[in-house]
Amino acid sequence: MIGASVGSFLNVAADRVPEGRSLIRPRSYCESCRRPLASIDMVPVLSYAWLRGKCRHCKAAIPFRTVLVESATGAIFLAVFLRYGFGVDFVVLSACLSLLVLVSLIDLEHGLILDKMVFPSIVLLLLLAPFWSDIGLARTFLGDETLIASLANSYLSGLGAFLAFLIIAMINPAGMGGGDVKFAAVLGLMVGFPGILMALWISVVGGGLIAVGLILARRKSRKDSIPFGPFMAMGAAVVLIAGPDIVNWYQDLASAISGT
């Protein structure tokens, strides 16, 4: 329920942040008839079902994205809760994952990763980094870390991801935007090393598969560009929620195959 409510807010933010409008005022309203929504019409997921996806007044269709983002964010928060329980980890991880959802939404609809989201995120993550090894993959690989080690891990991962994407963008300016380069720094800071490698691997494989699927389905041609930000976000989200589990699974599999 917390996640679905945050998802409801992310929907509003995805519409308003790119246009520089206030997140608080005016209250949510119908995009069609401009009448403000009553509280009863703003219950995540349930209102959409109750109103059968239509505005109470003018019967205009409520964008399906609304209920999709609400239920997806609810599912993400539930996954974090099941994996990490309720505490500081839950709050920090949920905040990071909410940011990933918002960046993905805006990139999908506008093809932009906004500086006004990237730069504050970088500052916040630089401040959070000392505590970060408690959450990401660093713990799985490095055991109990010192403050300095986890700081270095996060900062170097952010810098490394930034430089790697900068080089790719300089070699192929048409394929990779400046927003992707800065977003890579955010993800490096967020998941640390070696999580960032797993995150980027997932995003490249996932992005490639979806791109091939879209071309085969003739929804896109080879000349169209597909925003890469959502795939980067997806890779980081998988690592944040399930990274240590994937590593354990892989190690068990490897030792089962080698028969030890």
Ligand SMILES: [Zn+2]
């Ligand atoms: Zn309406």
